[in-house]
Amino acid sequence: MSCWQTVQDYALRSLGIGERLLPREGYTLCEHFTLIGSGLIWNIYFGVLALFFGFFLATTVALGKASKNRLIRKPSEWFIFIFRGSPLFIQFFFFYALFLSLKSRFEIFDPFTSAAIGALIVLFLNTAAYSGEIFYGALRSIPKGDVEAADAYGFTGWTRFRRIIWPTMLRLAWPAYTNEAIFLFHATALVFFSAFPAWQQRGDALYYASFFADKTFNPFIPYPIFAFYFILLSLSVIGVFALINRRLNRHMPKEYRARFKPRMNLIR
Amino acid sequence: MFSFCADPETLDSLRWLACYLTTAKHANLYTATLVVLALLAITAPAAMIFGFGGAMAARSRLLPLRVFGHGYISIVRGVPDIAFFLFFVIALDQGFEWIRHKVKCPDWDEPIRQGNDFIVCAEAKLPLGTSAQWIHETYGFFLAVLTFAIVFGAFCANVLYGAMRAVPRAQLETAEAYGMSRRQTFWRILVPQMWVYALPGLGNLWMVLTKATPLLFLLGVEDIVYWARELGGTANPRFTDYPHGDWRMWYFLALLVFYLGLTRISEIALDRLMIRLSHGQATTGGEALRKAAT
Numbered sequence: 001m002s003c004w005q006t007v008q009d010y011a012l013r014s015l016g017i018g019e020r021l022l023p024r025e026g027y028t029l030c031e032h033f034t035l036i037g038s039g040l041i042w043n044i045y046f047g048v049l050a051l052f053f054g055f056f057l058a059t060t061v062a063l064g065k066a067s068k069n070r071l072i073r074k075p076s077e078w079f080i081f082i083f084r085g086s087p088l089f090i091q092f093f094f095f096y097a098l099f100l101s102l103k104s105r106f107e108i109f110d111p112f113t114s115a116a117i118g119a120l121i122v123l124f125l126n127t128a129a130y131s132g133e134i135f136y137g138a139l140r141s142i143p144k145g146d147v148e149a150a151d152a153y154g155f156t157g158w159t160r161f162r163r164i165i166w167p168t169m170l171r172l173a174w175p176a177y178t179n180e181a182i183f184l185f186h187a188t189a190l191v192f193f194s195a196f197p198a199w200q201q202r203g204d205a206l207y208y209a210s211f212f213a214d215k216t217f218n219p220f221i222p223y224p225i226f227a228f229y230f231i232l233l234s235l236s237v238i239g240v241f242a243l244i245n246r247r248l249n250r251h252m253p254k255e256y257r258a259r260f261k262p263r264m265n266l267i268r
Numbered sequence: 269m270f271s272f273c274a275d276p277e278t279l280d281s282l283r284w285l286a287c288y289l290t291t292a293k294h295a296n297l298y299t300a301t302l303v304v305l306a307l308l309a310i311t312a313p314a315a316m317i318f319g320f321g322g323a324m325a326a327r328s329r330l331l332p333l334r335v336f337g338h339g340y341i342s343i344v345r346g347v348p349d350i351a352f353f354l355f356f357v358i359a360l361d362q363g364f365e366w367i368r369h370k371v372k373c374p375d376w377d378e379p380i381r382q383g384n385d386f387i388v389c390a391e392a393k394l395p396l397g398t399s400a401q402w403i404h405e406t407y408g409f410f411l412a413v414l415t416f417a418i419v420f421g422a423f424c425a426n427v428l429y430g431a432m433r434a435v436p437r438a439q440l441e442t443a444e445a446y447g448m449s450r451r452q453t454f455w456r457i458l459v460p461q462m463w464v465y466a467l468p469g470l471g472n473l474w475m476v477l478t479k480a481t482p483l484l485f486l487l488g489v490e491d492i493v494y495w496a497r498e499l500g501g502t503a504n505p506r507f508t509d510y511p512h513g514d515w516r517m518w519y520f521l522a523l524l525v526f527y528l529g530l531t532r533i534s535e536i537a538l539d540r541l542m543i544r545l546s547h548g549q550a551t552t553g554g555e556a557l558r559k560a561a562t
Contacts, residue, residue, distance in 0.1 A: 081528070081531075082524075082528065084531075085527065085528045085531035085532070086479070086524045086527040086528050086531070087479040087480070087481070087482045087527055088479075089482040089483060089485075089493070090482055090493070090520060090523050090524055090527060091524070093493065093496070093497075093516075093520045093523075094517065094520035094521060094523075094524055097500070097514070097516035097517035097519075097520050098517050100514065100516075100517070101514060101517050104514075189351065193486055206351060206354075209351070209354075210354055213354065213355075213358065217358070219354070219355045219358040219359050219362075220359070223351050223354065223355040226351050227351055230351070
């Protein structure tokens with residue numbers, strides 16, 4: 001079987017398109033690359049959607065934590081503490097069990113036990129808490145002069161937030177937020193290793209990598225391939241975020257621009 | 269456990285719960301909690317030793333050592349998280365068995381990798397096929413600790429390397445001016461002063477380490493996640509005196525609370541430690557302490 005044939009069979013295997021049976025013997029390098037790459041679709045799906053939705057909740061939570069009103073501040077603080085203070089791994093288990101028991105009572109929760117929705121919700125809440133803390137930190141380090149200048153120009157309320165505070169907050173938070181994004185993509189590898197089952201063996205990159213490692217009892221091929229894919233993924237995240245960073249900083253003189261320093265985190 | 273537990277069906281709910289939570293199976297869950305704490309207690313110093321070694325290697329004057337130190341730090345830090353945990357356990361296991369195989373069975377002529385199998389002679393198996401169950405479990409735990417130590421050691425090395433470079437240059441120059449050798453400068457001047465710069469990073473790592481402990485489950489150790497799943501699952505009246513539905517949600521909620529508690533306690537302890545270490549240091553924290561005292 002040629003490599004091109006393998007790619008046709010397995011490139012979209014993680015979505016259920018193509019050959020249904022996973023390879024049983026041989027386990028060529030081409031199969032390794034194709035299947036693990038196919039699993040990467042899930043990692044990208046989880047990462048992109050969780051980041052996108054998480055961004056809005058994170059902004060809300062950051063504003064909530066900075067609020068003077070106790071009734072708004074306390075829930076935001078607790079939300080951040082709960083999701084940052086406990087392991088993501090346990091959060092997956094807990095939410096899966098929660099969705100299961102809700103499902104037995106209400107029919108609406110049926111799709112929530114699948115990884116595609118359930119795990120996405122957990123990742124969304126988790127990244128919202130982590131980014132919320134980053135945004136909160138940035139909110140507190142907005143230069144006083146900027147806000148005073150906004151006041152002097154008569155900006156108030158929503159306009160002041162939309163035109164002055166929010167862009168500055170994003171600009172200051174962006175390098176840390178880039179790290180958070182990379183970190184989130186790494187965290188997506190946990191999904192199928194915690195509670196959420198891989199339906200019909202449609203898993204993410206690590207799912208297939210460990211599938212190969214289990215079958216061949218040789219960790220030295222699948223995991224480096226997995227690492228290779230993730231390094232590519234991290235580099236593209238850094239690239240996209242650098243473009244946004246440039247736009248956020250376009251009014252700043254060069255030496256004042258915040259630089260991104262890659263700081264790899266381990267696990268959450 | 270309690271005397272009234274003889275016939276669980278007759279009990280009211282509170283006493284039923286008291287009996288239920290003290291069954292022999294639940295003792296496993298509580299021991300597993302201790303295993304997590306033991307893992308933290310062993311891994312943290314082990315990772316510090318690995319980290320200190322890595323940082324020392326990275327600032328060594330010998331090129332090969334320096335390359336090794338920087339390589340260790342950047343490879344482990346650059347590759348995504350749990351892949352390393354899954355990888356190292358098999359790789360270390362196979363590495364140990366391979367070394368023992370070479371030493372103990374020099375006249376073995378078959379290849380070790382036969383297709384998809386990894387075969388070493390019976391004397392080189394780790395642990396030996398004849399050994400007791402607890403040895404197998406301890407070996408699994410040992411591999412887990414080593415994996416954690418290697419991975420977290422790299423992060424530690426990075427923090428310590430940064431901290432060593434953060435110590436004011438003038439301090440080291442003064443030591444040299446007093447005629448201290450390189451080694452004396454390192455141990456007497458650099459090391460005592462670097463901790464205050466290292467602590468925020470190390471504290472962060474500690475938080476990450478506590479949150480990484482549930483991964484023991486992935487490494488095949490019967491840890492709290494394993495027992496929570498085991499005990500929380502639906503209990504059939506035919507096999508147990510304490511039948512219940514699917515209670516996994518409550519068990520994982522308890523684990524969540526356990527970890528939140530651990531985080532909170534660590535936060536408080538680290539804050540105190542930071543205050544202690546800041547005394548007399550040439551940092552803003554130390555300056556604030558000095559001003560508060562006068």
